[in-house]
Amino acid sequence: MAARPSAHIDTFARDHLPPAAQWPHLTDLGYPARLNCGAELLDATIERLGADRPAFRDAAGTVWTYGGLRERVDRIAHVLTGDLGVLPGHRVLLRGPTTPLLAACWLAVMKAGAVAVTVLATQRPHELATVCGLARVEHALCDVRALDDLAAAGVPGLRITPYGGAGPDDLLRLAGRRTGAYEAVATASDDVALIAFTSGTTGRPKGCMHFHRDVLAIADTFSAHVLRPTPDDVFAGSPPLGFTFGLGGLVVFPLRAGASAYLADWGGPDRLLRDIGQHRVSVLFTAPTAYRAMLPKLSGHDVSSLRRCVSAGENLPAATWHAWEKATGLRIVNGIGATELLHIFISAADDAARPGTTGVPVPGFEARVVGADGRPVPDGTPGLLAVRGPTGCRYLADERQREYVRDGWNLTGDTYVRDADGYFSYVARADDMIVSAGYNIAGPEVEDALLRHPDVAEAAVVGRADAERGQVVVAHLVLRSGVPRGAETVAELRAFTKAAIAPYKCPREILFHDALPRTPTGKLQRFRLRGNGPAVPGRTS
Known part of the structure; x- marks a missing residue:
């Protein structure tokens, strides 16, 4: 285009756009x-x-x-x-x-x-x-x-x-x-x-x-x-x-x-719940962590004005989606967006929403799952999420433009899988895929399993280098108040996880934290968990 x-009289911004050849394909919506x-x-x-x-x-x-x-x-x-x-x-x-x-x-x-x-x-x-x-x-x-x-x-x-x-x-x-x-x-x-x-x-x-x-x-x-x-x-x-x-x-x-x-x-989940009732909020935007934090506090709060609950910023576990629907009768509108594309580009609402999936491309956008060569992979095969539409990545004088945009598509850095019905499901951030003893293990899948346990308030799963297996799965958890951080809890959580997902995906190491590292916008900073941070360990072999 x-x-x-x-x-503009000061042309700095336009002068520092990436070369047009490095832009993604942009859909023209017909604006003047x-x-x-x-x-x-x-x-x-x-x-x-x-x-x-x-x-x-x-x-x-x-x-x-x-x-x-x-x-x-x-x-x-x-x-x-x-x-x-x-x-x-x-x-x-x-x-x-x-x-x-x-x-x-x-x-x-x-x-x-x-x-x-x-x-x-x-x-x-x-x-x-x-x-x-x-x-x-x-x-x-x-x-x-x-x-x-x-x-x-x-x-x-x-x-x-x-x-x-x-x-x-x-x-x-x-x-x-x-x-x-x-x-x-x-x-x-x-x-x-x-x-x-x-x-x-x-x-x-x-x-x-x-x-x-x-x-x-x-x-x-x-x-x-x-x-x-x-x-x-x-x-x-x-x-x-x-x-x-x-x-x-x-x-x-x-x-x-x-x-x-x-x-x-x-101001925290209590304050948000009070605001919903006091101001008769009908459309709510927050992160999966906040929905989970509000669940045990719903009693005594009036949320009857809500008709749309939007989740983005990180993966929405199916367990949280189901629990929110059971408690409120509302289906969370899950979505994935990116600063590079400005807002949400895959989502679904109402009867089209499917727990455990992100959804389908928002009208105006296209999405596909591609391999390392940039070619689409068959449905059911994990690969890199590629998106294009009316918005797209244009970095300010940054060499990483070439990494994010390839062949006219925005590569978001997320591993996804598309099913035969065209629904896209999150697997992991591409750099968060754990490869252990030849198995590909998606951290968010393990997190989802752990979050189904009533004692787990927050979960983050990352890989740690291991000489024998390449990587091992490490779970960083925040427990509910009063739950002991000992070997019994570790054993119970490992047994619970093995019953929910394949045993090879089960964490080999569980660490307990008072809080998980997040950005000011609430996104989990997994890269900080790959180092050594203060925690109470519950190690298993």
Whole structure:
């Protein structure tokens, strides 16, 4: 697809796209040549449905209408371009807890034609310095509660504008002096709108560049065809807005549908359950771990408003799917997405959902399972998941582009198997497949078996090098409160696992932890478990 004339004055983002020959094949959904996703999500939605509908709700009980949101967004956009000197194409770092104000800042950056670089409020100075260096960030809008680490990052030339404070340079004070509508910059549909950095399960962040049309594409594919939201829906969830799972699920999808979102930081399963009942949440986004953590706490909480429960970020065990359906009557909408493709591209809902599978390609996307040579493998044969559609991987000046995109397909790094009905099932991350004494063992399958035991709260299974077998299976577990971490528990868990799956897949070593290492977005960091970490071992031969 040929690039259209850019509206960017600062062309850094476009200049650092990978060569077109290294892009994946991209499906054209027919968006116009000129497109500003901020204006489409906000101004166009108001034109369709009116300004008085609720758009965002916060933890204090404040409701922002679409009209009120637009007024705040336009004031901030005026500050960006009028007071701060932000030009179309400039990268603007956004950092803070999940609030309507953070979402308003993101929309203002979109309307101003700048490029949003979203980061997590929990990221530390060296991580922030890395991101700012890679994306050549010159401006930042930062919640006053998250200022210290950003200031400590010591990014040369970075102009930080705080919001939510009392200082004379506070964004809200500056915005209070601005009035009038802001006419969105007429960006090209393929101008870069955001640079999303991978959450770091491998410890090496990569900047993923997405266009204005990509932001709308995720709403017009997964949300429109699988979630099928209505203007009366209330969205909520645990993923932060610095994570594309959260940005899509809590900002892009509800605004595209004219619905509303409750925006607040993750406060644990009890808090999330209270929020669902208090704010009558109907569409929930969170990770498998959170669904499992909420299960024993459902009693006494009203979740009757829920109609859609979406899971992504890591594999959803069939045991969790069944337990949630039994407890709530709701079938979790499982899905796989990637920062490189912006959001979910394989999923299934309602009667199409099958526990233990991820689903089928979302309308607009294609998927297949391929071998090391890139050719499709027969159904039932594990291989690498390859995907293409309207969004795809375009790394910011990163040599790993050649690894992720091959022959026009995005290779996600996941091992999958497709059945005869076209359903895709997760096997493992490609680098998490354990080969022991000639057997291929998928860690998630072993995890699923362990999680069926009532004493296991969390499980992570990895391989450890072994001179005799090549690798052996090691299970890292978090037990329910009060369960002893001794040899009896190890023996019981091994017997339970052998009864559920083939004995050769059973962990030869079981280690108990107080908590498993995760990224700030909740993804399990298996690479940290391959080393030696503090744990109480229960070793078996």
